[in-house]
Amino acid sequence: MTVNGQPVSAEVEPRTLLVHFLREDLRLTGTHVGCETGYCGACTVHVDGEPVKSCTMFAVQADGANVTTIEGIASNGDLHPVQEGFWERHGLQCGYCTPGMIMSSVALLSKNDRPSEEEIRHGIEGNLCRCTGYHNIVQAVQFAAARMRGEEPPAADWEGGE
Amino acid sequence: MTTPTRTRPTVTSGIGDSPLRPDGVPKLKGEFQYAQDLWSEGMLWGATTRSPHARARIVSIDIGPALATGGVHAVLTADDVPGPGMFGLEHPDQPVLASDEINYWGEPVAIVAAEDPDTARRAAAAVVVEYEALPPLTDPEEADRADSVFRRLQIRSGDQEVTGEVVVEGYYEVGTQDQAPLGTEAGLAVPDGSGGVDLYATSQFVHADQSQVVEALGLRPEQVRSHPTGVGGAFGAREDVNLHIHLVMLALHTGQPVKMVYQRSESFTGHVHRHPARMWYRHHATRDGKLVRVEAKILLDGGAYASTTSAVLANACYFAVGPYRVDSVLVEGIGVKTNNPPCGAMRGFGAVQSNFGYESQMDRLAAELGMDPLELRRRNALATGDRNPTTQQVIQTPLPVAECIDSLAAIPLPDGDDPILPGGSGLTTDRSHIVRGVGYSVGIKNLGFSEGSDDYAEARVRLTDEGAVVETAAIEVGQGLVTVLAQMARTALGISKAIVRHVDTSRIGSAGSTSASRQTQISGGAVMEASRRLRERILAHHGGDELDDLGVHRAGELIAPMSELIREGWEETYTFRHPPTTPPDDDGHGDIHADFAIAAHRAVVDVDPELGLVRVVRVDTAQDVGRVLNPVSVQGQIEGGIMQGVGLAVMEELVIQDGVIRNPNFTDYLLPTILDAPDVEMLLIEQGSWWGPFGAKGVGEPPTISSTAAVAAAIRNAIGRDLNRVPVRPEDIAL
Numbered sequence: 001m002t003v004n005g006q007p008v009s010a011e012v013e014p015r016t017l018l019v020h021f022l023r024e025d026l027r028l029t030g031t032h033v034g035c036e037t038g039y040c041g042a043c044t045v046h047v048d049g050e051p052v053k054s055c056t057m058f059a060v061q062a063d064g065a066n067v068t069t070i071e072g073i074a075s076n077g078d079l080h081p082v083q084e085g086f087w088e089r090h091g092l093q094c095g096y097c098t099p100g101m102i103m104s105s106v107a108l109l110s111k112n113d114r115p116s117e118e119e120i121r122h123g124i125e126g127n128l129c130r131c132t133g134y135h136n137i138v139q140a141v142q143f144a145a146a147r148m149r150g151e152e153p154p155a156a157d158w159e160g161g162e
Numbered sequence: 163m164t165t166p167t168r169t170r171p172t173v174t175s176g177i178g179d180s181p182l183r184p185d186g187v188p189k190l191k192g193e194f195q196y197a198q199d200l201w202s203e204g205m206l207w208g209a210t211t212r213s214p215h216a217r218a219r220i221v222s223i224d225i226g227p228a229l230a231t232g233g234v235h236a237v238l239t240a241d242d243v244p245g246p247g248m249f250g251l252e253h254p255d256q257p258v259l260a261s262d263e264i265n266y267w268g269e270p271v272a273i274v275a276a277e278d279p280d281t282a283r284r285a286a287a288a289v290v291v292e293y294e295a296l297p298p299l300t301d302p303e304e305a306d307r308a309d310s311v312f313r314r315l316q317i318r319s320g321d322q323e324v325t326g327e328v329v330v331e332g333y334y335e336v337g338t339q340d341q342a343p344l345g346t347e348a349g350l351a352v353p354d355g356s357g358g359v360d361l362y363a364t365s366q367f368v369h370a371d372q373s374q375v376v377e378a379l380g381l382r383p384e385q386v387r388s389h390p391t392g393v394g395g396a397f398g399a400r401e402d403v404n405l406h407i408h409l410v411m412l413a414l415h416t417g418q419p420v421k422m423v424y425q426r427s428e429s430f431t432g433h434v435h436r437h438p439a440r441m442w443y444r445h446h447a448t449r450d451g452k453l454v455r456v457e458a459k460i461l462l463d464g465g466a467y468a469s470t471t472s473a474v475l476a477n478a479c480y481f482a483v484g485p486y487r488v489d490s491v492l493v494e495g496i497g498v499k500t501n502n503p504p505c506g507a508m509r510g511f512g513a514v515q516s517n518f519g520y521e522s523q524m525d526r527l528a529a530e531l532g533m534d535p536l537e538l539r540r541r542n543a544l545a546t547g548d549r550n551p552t553t554q555q556v557i558q559t560p561l562p563v564a565e566c567i568d569s570l571a572a573i574p575l576p577d578g579d580d581p582i583l584p585g586g587s588g589l590t591t592d593r594s595h596i597v598r599g600v601g602y603s604v605g606i607k608n609l610g611f612s613e614g615s616d617d618y619a620e621a622r623v624r625l626t627d628e629g630a631v632v633e634t635a636a637i638e639v640g641q642g643l644v645t646v647l648a649q650m651a652r653t654a655l656g657i658s659k660a661i662v663r664h665v666d667t668s669r670i671g672s673a674g675s676t677s678a679s680r681q682t683q684i685s686g687g688a689v690m691e692a693s694r695r696l697r698e699r700i701l702a703h704h705g706g707d708e709l710d711d712l713g714v715h716r717a718g719e720l721i722a723p724m725s726e727l728i729r730e731g732w733e734e735t736y737t738f739r740h741p742p743t744t745p746p747d748d749d750g751h752g753d754i755h756a757d758f759a760i761a762a763h764r765a766v767v768d769v770d771p772e773l774g775l776v777r778v779v780r781v782d783t784a785q786d787v788g789r790v791l792n793p794v795s796v797q798g799q800i801e802g803g804i805m806q807g808v809g810l811a812v813m814e815e816l817v818i819q820d821g822v823i824r825n826p827n828f829t830d831y832l833l834p835t836i837l838d839a840p841d842v843e844m845l846l847i848e849q850g851s852w853w854g855p856f857g858a859k860g861v862g863e864p865p866t867i868s869s870t871a872a873v874a875a876a877i878r879n880a881i882g883r884d885l886n887r888v889p890v891r892p893e894d895i896a897l
Contacts (some may be wrong), residue, residue: 009762023199027198027201028192029192029195029196029198029201030191030192030193030790032196032344032345032394033198033423034344034345034346034426034828035426035827036425036426037426037827038831039827039828039829040344040396040828042344054242069192070191070192071191071192071193073191074191079190079191083190083191083285083894085180085191086186086190087183087187087443089184090180090183090794090795090797090798092183092189092190092640093394093395093640093641093642093798093802094343094344094345094393094394094639094640095185095189095190095194095394095640096196096343096344096394096395096640096655097344098190098457099192099615101657102190114344118581120836121836121837121839124836125835125836125837127836128266128344128396128828128835129344129836130343130344130395130802130803130806130833131395131640131798131802132798132801132805132848133470133798133800133801133802133803133805133839133842134801134805134839135801135839135841135842136568136798136801137795137836138836138878158180158793158794159796162480
């Protein structure tokens with residue numbers, strides 16, 4: 001498979017999950033394990049452009065696929081607009097859910113560059129966060145959507161208004 | 163006692179600003195090292211054999227088959243524990259590994275180190291333990307009758323014979339909540355080759371981990387260094403030791419680094435939970451709504467081992483009346499020992515449970531009196547200078563109870579429908595069947611450690627070519643401590659360039675626990691005072707009158723550039739203590755607490771009464787925050803804290819039957835998703851703490867304390883039915 005643009009090849013046991021292959025064989029530990037049951041979304045990566053919870057997929061199922069992890073989202077050291085949004089809008093606290101949140105948000109914005117708040121919430125409903133109460137995560141995605149459209153991001157709600 | 167340093171407007175990203183998180187970029191890029199991500203060449207993987215019984219006698223343990231598994235380097239049992247083999251945050255009553263008796267489901271019996279995680283888990287399963295199962299004690303009332311208790315606490319204030327014109331009684335229950343941080347327990351222990359070990363593990367309090375490892379295993383203190391490590395959420399779950407001692411045993415036994423990561427199901431039994439509560443209340447009042455007497459009996463199930471039950475029970479009892487004036491009080495508190503899973507710290511720490519009791523009672527009393535529920539609370543609101551009705555302590559800190567109530571009431575109620583129906587994306591409900599309800603709750607909690615504990619934090623501030631470097635062992639769990647400590651150093655020093663660096667237990671004194679909403683106040687106090695003293699020493703040494711990023715100035719002229727100060731190697735270490743507290747006397751009285759904080763919540767819910775489904779539309783709040791040091795972090799704590807309170811109100815419960823957790827996974831233990839999150843509008847009430855640095859009060863716990871009871875009250879208001887238990891389940895509404 002290709003991971004973050006680099007060809008990768010390894011012998012793995014048939015039962016090895018994609019997330020364990022990424023974390024333990026490739027040492028790409030930015031993809032986190034939260035629940036092991038496909039519920040929390042901390043392990044979300046892109047497989048051929050689609051968001052996938054990598055604890056629900058065997059590594060061999062990704063044979064030949066193009067996999068992108070959180071480590072492959074920034075380009076030339078610059079933060080991706082979604083990463084920038086999570087930073088600027090305080091969309092993270094402990095940060096454990098953040099890589100999965102970012103991968104789901106990037107996938108959402110690739111299909112819908114002007115999501116409503118409701119569409120954002122539905123778009124990343126498969127990702128749990130235990131710290132933030134989600135409000136700033138919505139603002140982070142709105143920030144990123146505007147940035148990716150080349151527009152000025154909306155003011156944060158703590159910057160006046162509301 | 164310290165006086166706040168004046169705010170220096172020349173400093174950027176100081177107090178009152180919201181600088182971007184310094185740990186943001188590594189967390190956003192997947193480069194931040196959580197305990198799960200640690201790696202050491204040649205390391206082994208640990209796993210734990212756990213009891214399948216809640217109570218049993220161990221007849222025999224055969225490690226032979228496990229040891230014979232290929233790739234296994236060690237299988238250790240109680241016989242291999244080198245020291246006394248007992249640990250506990252407050253009382254060392256818990257065995258590192260069970261030797262002859264099992265006291266809860268999931269209790270560790272053996273530990274394994276192997277070359278990969280799967281082999282380790284297979285070997286742990288291959289340990290043959292013969293048990294004689296015994297009937298578990300799981301009913302907390304039976305435990306009370308059998309005097310199986312960790313602590314009893316009685317509080318008596320005022321005339322015990324007085325009665326009110328109006329009396330309301332109620333019985334209330336709180337289910338078992340789990341902290342459910344997204345990262346499970348994890349760690350790595352690395353032997354140093356000379357009998358010592360470096361421990362990197364999930365924690366809220368590395369010095370307590372270190373001392374428990376040392377005492378349990380009979381080591382010398384200098385043999386164990388505990389290092390602050392990346393933590394994927396905490397909320398109380400990381401205050402107690404779990405895998406720490408096991409990791410050190412395996413590393414010292416094998417001479418190799420050993421890593422261990424709990425799976426989610428194991429995490430649910432590997433850490434303590436929020437205490438489930440049973441509470442009996444009787445409130446007496448006059449016809450015009452003045453509280454006359456409050457009687458309460460509060461029974462908390464501490465489970466099999468002590469953990470922090472004693473302190474959690476104390477909080478539940480000291481705040482059993484809430485932030486209200488009343489002369490006559492009788493509180494009986496019992497923290498029982500059973501064969502249920504051990505309970506300990508979770509955000510709110512006892513104050514959550516009794517809040518549901520006393521606020522349900524205040525609503526019941528308001529209904530009985532025909533009075534507006536907020537008006538009843540306002541008439542009885544406690545204030546600075548009053549005595550806390552339980553402890554009789556005179557409250558010296560600003561206590562804006564009435565202000566919180568009035569501010570909350572001024573937030574407009576929503577009009578119009580919520581876009582999300584009860585039942586979420588299933589959309590099973592016709593909108594015409596939905597009923598709306600509004601409910602209130604006001605909560606109070608202590609900040610910092612209480613009852614005479616020596617509560618302190620050490621911090622060091624150094625001037626280096628990186629700027630001002632704050633060294634601390636205080637754990638960042640996501641709340642933003644690394645941001646705010648640097649802000650304090652900048653403002654107190656007058657230097658814009660400041661960073662926070664975590665150091666291990668051998669290199670700095672304890673910062674205490676990241677719990678009890680205490681680090682901003684107490685580690686913050688240490689950082690502020692160390693910075694202030696450092697600034698004064700530098701100015702005195704050079705005879706200057708101003709310090710900034712350029713160096714020392716005198717009468718506007720630079721007399722010692724920063725490069726010179728850095729060469730001089732300035733540093734200052736300070737240990738901060740909050741005003742001393744006392745243990746309770748026989749009536750539960752004393753100067754028990756150092757500081758207090760208030761929050762008031764108003765919940766709006768939509769309920770489908772036929773299916774028993776609830777949508778929490780919004781939770782608005784007014785919170786007493788002392789002074790806001792970082793507005794965005796405070797907002798984040800409040801929104802996240804409310805979410806956990808909403809979780810306890812309507813969905814989060816560990817289902818425990820005969821001592822066995824029936825839902826130890828995220829499929830069956832329900833956490834709020836982004837579609838369950840209510841809108842939040844908040845008003846921050848700023849009246850500086852009487853001792854907190856820059857006037858700060860802790861802000862982490864109050865959002866969780868009264869949001870649960872507000873949601874329950876709103877559901878009652880919607881359906882017109884008594885609900886005496888949280889979480890409120892569909893059958894409680896629909897059947």
